[in-house]
Amino acid sequence: MSPSRRVFCAALCQAAATVAVAGARQNAALPIVRGQVDGETIVVRVTSTPLDAVGGRARVASTAGAFLVTRLDTTVFVALTGTCSHESCQITDGDAQAFVCPCHESRFSVEGMVLRGPAELPLERYATGFADGVLTIRL
Amino acid sequence: MKHLASGTAAIVLLASIALSSQQAPNVAIDQDDIGGVVRGPKGAEAGVWVIAETKDLKTTFRKMVVTDDQGRYVLPDLPNATYDIWVRGYGLVDSPKVQARRGRQLALTAVSAPTPLAAAQYYPANYWFSLIRIPAESEFPIGMIQHQAQWIFQTKSSRFQMGSKATRELHPKLKTMGLKTTTEALRYATVAGQMPEIQIFNQGFPMFADWVDRVAAGAVPPAPERPAGLERNLVVSMWDVSNDVPFMHDVVSADKRNPRMNPNGRIYGVEFHNDGLVVLDPLEHEERTITIPAQVEKSKMRSFTPLTADNPSLTFGEEIVIRDHSNPNHLTMDARGRIWISAAVNVTATPAFCRQGSEHKYAKADPFDESTRHLAMFDPRSETFTLIHTCFRTHHVQFAIDGTNRLFSNPLGGQAASFGWFDVDLFDKTGDQQAAQGWCRLYFDVNGDGRPDRDRPVPGGPYSVIQSPTDGSLWGAVTTTPGQLVRLSLGANPPETCVGEMYQVPFDPYPTKSGVQTGFLPRGIDVDSQGVVWTGLAGSGHLASFDRRKCKVLTGDTITSGRHCREGWTLYPTGGPKMQGVTADWNADFHYYSYVDRFDALGMGVDTPLMNGTNSDSLIALDKRSGKLITLRVPYPMGFHQRGMDGRIDDPNTGWKGRGLWSANGTRAVWHTELGRQARGQIAHFQLRPNPLAK
Numbered sequence: 001m002s003p004s005r006r007v008f009c010a011a012l013c014q015a016a017a018t019v020a021v022a023g024a025r026q027n028a029a030l031p032i033v034r035g036q037v038d039g040e041t042i043v044v045r046v047t048s049t050p051l052d053a054v055g056g057r058a059r060v061a062s063t064a065g066a067f068l069v070t071r072l073d074t075t076v077f078v079a080l081t082g083t084c085s086h087e088s089c090q091i092t093d094g095d096a097q098a099f100v101c102p103c104h105e106s107r108f109s110v111e112g113m114v115l116r117g118p119a120e121l122p123l124e125r126y127a128t129g130f131a132d133g134v135l136t137i138r139l
Numbered sequence: 140m141k142h143l144a145s146g147t148a149a150i151v152l153l154a155s156i157a158l159s160s161q162q163a164p165n166v167a168i169d170q171d172d173i174g175g176v177v178r179g180p181k182g183a184e185a186g187v188w189v190i191a192e193t194k195d196l197k198t199t200f201r202k203m204v205v206t207d208d209q210g211r212y213v214l215p216d217l218p219n220a221t222y223d224i225w226v227r228g229y230g231l232v233d234s235p236k237v238q239a240r241r242g243r244q245l246a247l248t249a250v251s252a253p254t255p256l257a258a259a260q261y262y263p264a265n266y267w268f269s270l271i272r273i274p275a276e277s278e279f280p281i282g283m284i285q286h287q288a289q290w291i292f293q294t295k296s297s298r299f300q301m302g303s304k305a306t307r308e309l310h311p312k313l314k315t316m317g318l319k320t321t322t323e324a325l326r327y328a329t330v331a332g333q334m335p336e337i338q339i340f341n342q343g344f345p346m347f348a349d350w351v352d353r354v355a356a357g358a359v360p361p362a363p364e365r366p367a368g369l370e371r372n373l374v375v376s377m378w379d380v381s382n383d384v385p386f387m388h389d390v391v392s393a394d395k396r397n398p399r400m401n402p403n404g405r406i407y408g409v410e411f412h413n414d415g416l417v418v419l420d421p422l423e424h425e426e427r428t429i430t431i432p433a434q435v436e437k438s439k440m441r442s443f444t445p446l447t448a449d450n451p452s453l454t455f456g457e458e459i460v461i462r463d464h465s466n467p468n469h470l471t472m473d474a475r476g477r478i479w480i481s482a483a484v485n486v487t488a489t490p491a492f493c494r495q496g497s498e499h500k501y502a503k504a505d506p507f508d509e510s511t512r513h514l515a516m517f518d519p520r521s522e523t524f525t526l527i528h529t530c531f532r533t534h535h536v537q538f539a540i541d542g543t544n545r546l547f548s549n550p551l552g553g554q555a556a557s558f559g560w561f562d563v564d565l566f567d568k569t570g571d572q573q574a575a576q577g578w579c580r581l582y583f584d585v586n587g588d589g590r591p592d593r594d595r596p597v598p599g600g601p602y603s604v605i606q607s608p609t610d611g612s613l614w615g616a617v618t619t620t621p622g623q624l625v626r627l628s629l630g631a632n633p634p635e636t637c638v639g640e641m642y643q644v645p646f647d648p649y650p651t652k653s654g655v656q657t658g659f660l661p662r663g664i665d666v667d668s669q670g671v672v673w674t675g676l677a678g679s680g681h682l683a684s685f686d687r688r689k690c691k692v693l694t695g696d697t698i699t700s701g702r703h704c705r706e707g708w709t710l711y712p713t714g715g716p717k718m719q720g721v722t723a724d725w726n727a728d729f730h731y732y733s734y735v736d737r738f739d740a741l742g743m744g745v746d747t748p749l750m751n752g753t754n755s756d757s758l759i760a761l762d763k764r765s766g767k768l769i770t771l772r773v774p775y776p777m778g779f780h781q782r783g784m785d786g787r788i789d790d791p792n793t794g795w796k797g798r799g800l801w802s803a804n805g806t807r808a809v810w811h812t813e814l815g816r817q818a819r820g821q822i823a824h825f826q827l828r829p830n831p832l833a834k
Contacts, residue, residue, distance in 0.1 A: 029445065061449035064326045081341050083329070085283075087297055088338035090330070092445045102443055104551055105511065105532075117599055118551075120619050121283050124341045 030094045033069070035062040035137065042067065042137040051077070051135065057110075059092060060137065066090055067126065067137055068099050070110045079126040079137045080112045086119035099123075166211045170242045172834050174213040176206075177226050179249035183210030186365030187228025187249060188774040191239075195220035196424035199379040199819075203774055205371040207831040215374060215834045216796065217241040218424060226250075227774050229365050232257055255359045260304075261777070263755040266360040268302030269716035269727040271350040276651055276722065282342055286648035287721065288659045292620045292678045293340040294718075295729050297662075298807045300754045300780045302727070305811035306337055307354045310453040321348040332452025333444050333461050336808055361716055366772065369743070369762060372828040373771050374795075380419055380426040380803075381820035383810070384460045386411035387803035389469045390822055391478065392787035396540050398738045400474065402789040405519070406822055407478050408803050409467035412444070412460075416467065416480065416517055419822050431515050434485045434526050437464040441487055441511065454810055468512065469535045469783070471546070473563060478517040479546055481533035484526040487511050492573050493530030499573060504634040505557070505580045507531060514546070514561060527566075531559025531578040535603050538563075541611040545577075549604040549615045556581040556597040556639060558604055558613045558627050581627050581639025587694035589636055595699060597639035601625050603663050603732070609670030616661035616674050621646030623701050624661065624672060624685055640693075642685055643701035644676065645708050650723040657723060658683055658710050663732025663783070667746040675730030675750030675759075679723075682711040682733075682750055682761055682768060713752075713759060713768055729754040731782040731805070736760075740786025740798050742827040749800075751781045758784060758800065758825055771825055778812030779804050779823065795833065799826040 031050045035042040042062050050056040051071050059082055060067040066082030068091060080099070082091050089103035098107040098115050107115040112123035129136040168174040173191065177184045189212045192201045196218055206212045214224075219241065226234040226249045234250050252258030259266070271294065279286045284293065295301060313324040322344045328337045339347050366373070381387060390408040394400040408417040414437075415428040433440060443466035451457050467482035487509050492499045495506040507530045514527040514536075533548040545560040559578035566575040582591035601615025613627040621644040630636020650657040660678030667673065672685045690704035697703045715728035731753040739745045741760065749760045756779040757772040773779040782805035790797030804812070804821040812818045 028441075032447070032449070061330065063330065063450055064323070066330050066449055083338075083340060085293075085340070088293065088329075088340050089298075090335065090445075090449075093441075102441075102445075118602075118618050121289070124283065 028094065029092055030057065030059040030068070030099070032061050033058040035060045035067070037062050037064045040139045042139070044069070044135040044137065045133060046071075046135050047133045057094060064139065068108075068123070069135070069137070072110075075130045077128045077130060077135055078111055079128045079135075080108070080123040081126070084119060085114075085121040085123055086117075091123075165244050166213055166832055167834060168213055168242070168244070169215075169834050171217050171219075172213055172215050173217060173222070173224065173239055173241055173243060173245050174211070174832070174834070175245040175247060177210045177212060177247045177249050179231070180251055184226065184228060184231070184249045185210055186367055186371060187226055187231060189214060189224065189226055189247065190775050191217065191222040191224045192775075193218075193220040193222045198424055198426050200424055201375075201377040201775065203375040203377070205366045205373060205831055207371055211832055213832045213834045215828075227261060229261065229363055230258055231261070233261075255362075256357060258362065259359045262360055262363055263757070263772070263777070264300035264302030264306075265727045265729070265752075265755045266302070266363055266716050267307050267354070268754065269718050270353060270358050270360050271718055271727075272346060273718045273720040274346075275720050276649055279648075284342060287723070288620050288646070288648060288657075288678060288725070291718070291721070291725060292660055294343060294346070295677065296338045297677070297729070297731060297753070298334075298338055299336070299811055300778055300806065301729075302754060303778055303811050305808065307351060309351060309355075310336070312453050321351050325351070327450065328453065331448070331450045332455060333446070333448045333459060334807060336453060336811070366770070369769050369827065370771065371831040372833075374826045374828060375773050376421070376824040376826070377773070378419055378421065378424060378426060378822050379819040380408065380417050380822050381410050381415060381428055382413065383816065383819055384412055385415075385809055385820035386463075386805065386807050387417065387820040387822070388467070388805050389783040390785060390801050390803045391470050391472045392785045392801045394472045394474050394538070395785070396538060397474065398740050398786050398788045399791065401472065401476055401787065404476070406801055407470060407472070407517075408820070408822060409470050409480060409482070410820065411466050411468060412463050412807070414463060414465035414467065414482075416470075416478070417820065417822075421824065429517070429522075431465045431467055431480065431482050432524055432526065433465060433483070434528060439486060440464045440483055442466075454816070465515070466512065467515070468533075471536050471538060473538060473544070473546075476519055478519070479536055479563075480515045480517065481512050481536050481548060482515040483511060484513045484515055485528040489530050490528055490573075499576075501577050501579070501634055502530065505578065507578070527561065527572050529559060529561065530576055531557065533559070537604050537606065539611075540606050540608050547604050547606060547613060549601040551600055551602060556599055556601065556617075556625055558601070558615065577633065579627060579629065579634045579637035581625055581637070583640070583699050584638035585694065585696060585698065589630060589638065591638050597625055597641050599623065599625065599641075605664050605666050605672075607666050607670045607672075608668055614664055614666060614672050616664045618660060618662050618677075620678060621657075621659040622661045622676075622678075624664070624674065626687070640698065641701040642687075642704055642707060644683065645705050645710065656710055657725075662730065663734070663750065665733050665735040665748070667735045667748065668737055669746070673733050673735055673748040673750075675733045676710070677728075677730045677753075678725070680713045680715045680726035680728035680730070682713065682730075682748060682759065684709045684748070711761060711766075711768060715755065727754070728752060730759070732784075734784045734786070734800075736786050736800070738786065738788065740788050741800050741825065742795055742798060749784065751783065751802075753780050753782065756780075758802065771827075773823060776813035776818060776821075778806060778809075779821065780806035784825075795826055795828045799824050801825075
């Protein structure tokens with residue numbers, strides 16, 4: 001198994017376990033973590049948030065957009081646009097396997113690929129950085 | 140001969156000059172009408188609207204008509220009230236309002252627009268939207284967007300009218316927030332409030348910012364044509380309903396299978412944002428809203444719209460104004476006058492009988508674990524609801540026309556290509572909600588043996604549903620680019636005999652080069668009495684028909700492509716304004732849903748196909764006699780964003796007065812409309828007279 005596939009599976013398993021333990025309904029609102037806009041960058045302090053642990057996922061809210069963030073490894077994050085590629089609704093929901101658009105129920109993988117339409121296009125992915133507990137998402 | 144014709148023309152011209160210098164002639168009216176002539180600086184104003192509005196009744200009421208070629212008008216059958224009356228038209232600004240009561244002649248004076256920009260303030264949203272600059276066909280692919288059609292799809296919105304004043308201008312609050320650029324302001328707007336008031340895809344921000352900046356700098360869209368011909372025969376009556384944050388998704392007036400049912404009765408509408416069933420009595424001008432209940436505490440159910448906001452709303456601040464746990468989407472009426480509503484009535488997880496391991500025959504074939512919307516039935520006689528937790532997700536609901544009284548629904552995207560149904564007759568007899576449910580996923584039948592190839596699913600969850608009167612098959616449209624129609628034949632023993640088909644909309648990503656007539660993005664659907672399917676193409680701006688009888692190939696591997704029956708399609712361009720940068724036969728129009736007037740409720744003939752002019756304040760009908768599309772426009776308040784229509788014949792013996800189409804303003808942001816925060820929900824009645832002066 002490749003490293004990227006391993007961390008991907010780890011993230012999914014963690015997410016699945018979180019849902020199972022919490023006994024949440026299958027399609028629940030994603031936790032929200034606040035990000036601050038600094039020029040063309042969104043700055044997110046992940047300590048004590050759902051993104052503090054590997055496998056954590058959250059919707060990062062800011063005044064410049066919303067982002068679907070998954071922590072794949074200690075320093076590896078995936079940040080996707082929070083805007084659905086179908087009709088530009090805000091993606092606020094998720095289940096153990098996917099991000100789910102509440103408008104038309106398109107499902108996207110942690111990496112933004114379309115798992116189920118009506119969306120046809122993947123979610124745009126943003127470059128990220130991580131140091132000293134701070135995640136940066138570059139617009 | 141030439142000389143004689145010129146002489147005749149001169150006499151007509153002289154007569155018309157003489158007439159225009161005299162007192163305006165009376166038009167024939169009854170005691171409950173107002174009529175007269177509209178004149179402007181250049182004489183009679185043809186093809187302009189005369190609008191009457193009153194707040195004297197139990198709810199605000201409006202009636203709107205169009206002037207004939209001599210500027211004459213008749214506002215017919217007005218309820219007893221005092222009206223504000225004024226003139227609106229392309230090339231004009233609104234005339235001063237005058238007050239009048241019915242039974243009188245009223246000459247009106249139109250006011251010319253002082254500038255093209257002033258005139259443009261009355262243009263429908265699609266004209267303003269046409270100013271947006273779409274990247275040229277040759278610039279694609281751009282990032283993940285492969286071609287111009289995909290970009291246009293992303294640019295348009297079903298939520299509210301793109302091009303309205305609220306979308307083409309920055310909200311005043313954005314100008315006070317210290318945001319440095321238009322792009323920054325738009326980025327904020329897309330994440331402000333429970334339901335952001337503008338939708339922009341990521342790559343689209345520079346394009347939208349450029350559009351907003353050019354509008355702010357005084358850009359003016361092309362002018363629409365004034366109503367002409369049949370379009371001048373329209374009478375629109377409108378009632379305010381519901382609250383000031385409504386989302387009136389749809390209305391129903393009669394049993395679609397029998398539009399003479401429920402004559403002069405109440406109109407029912409769903410108010411999605413706050414779980415309402417709206418009831419309008421158009422005779423008494425009375426309306427109320429009933430809350431749709433659920434089987435569990437609503438706090439345990441998913442709300443369609445988040446109950447929190449990332450950032451304060453530009454309109455509502457921190458206030459939470461939408462609580463849509465039931466999110467009622469669509470409704471229809473049965474032969475007993477009961478209202479069947481697609482609405483969430485329970486949690487997303489389905490009952491056990493829907494799932495794997497169940498003995499329910501449809502669950503054994505295709506189990507469903509989740510269903511986010513179900514059924515609610517309202518009986519007007521008892522004013523009670525019956526709630527049904529369906530295994531299949533509901534979205535649009537339509538009754539069978541094969542005599543079985545099954546209520547069919549499409550799943551939208553959520554449950555792949557499938558259709559579900561609820562056997563109302565069985566339920567009425569037994570009360571058994573489980574036994575009354577059935578559903579089939581769609582699988583191709585490549586060899587044509589009448590059995591589904593379960594390893595070859597039909598892709599895409601349909602957005603719509605209708606049953607064909609000719610063979611009982613179910614049809615739906617899949618809202619993608621190019622998009623496709625899907626067809627389900629139930630066969631003699633569903634689900635074993637359920638087989639699917641798919642027919643892609645004719646499409647070429649580079650139509651300017653290929654010259655191929657190309658459309659994309661079907662949404663709504665209906666079918667005429669011959670089994671021809673009609674759908675509005677919301678992406679490209681076409682009305683399209685598909686006639687399966689023309690298909691040369693119906694089996695074999697090729698059918699799984701969906702591209703095997705180009706010959707079944709006919710596309711009718713709407714003639715809407717083109718967006719800048721687009722050379723293909725695509726335009727700025729958006730068409731949410733489609734309707735076939737199978738029983739001539741409008742008066743343009745049986746089987747007249749229509750679609751919503753959702754961002755042009757209009758219903759668009761195909762005049763089969765001329766082959767042309769006609770636009771039935773609501774002039775006021777601007778922003779009549781509809782998602783459907785429904786026909787009813789109240790009295791077949793009273794001509795145009797006894798028939799018409801009903802529709803609602805289905806915007807998610809009614810405060811985007813001309814009336815701003817004063818706006819409420821609106822239900823409108825469209826009637827077509829034999830001429831503009833019929834009373």
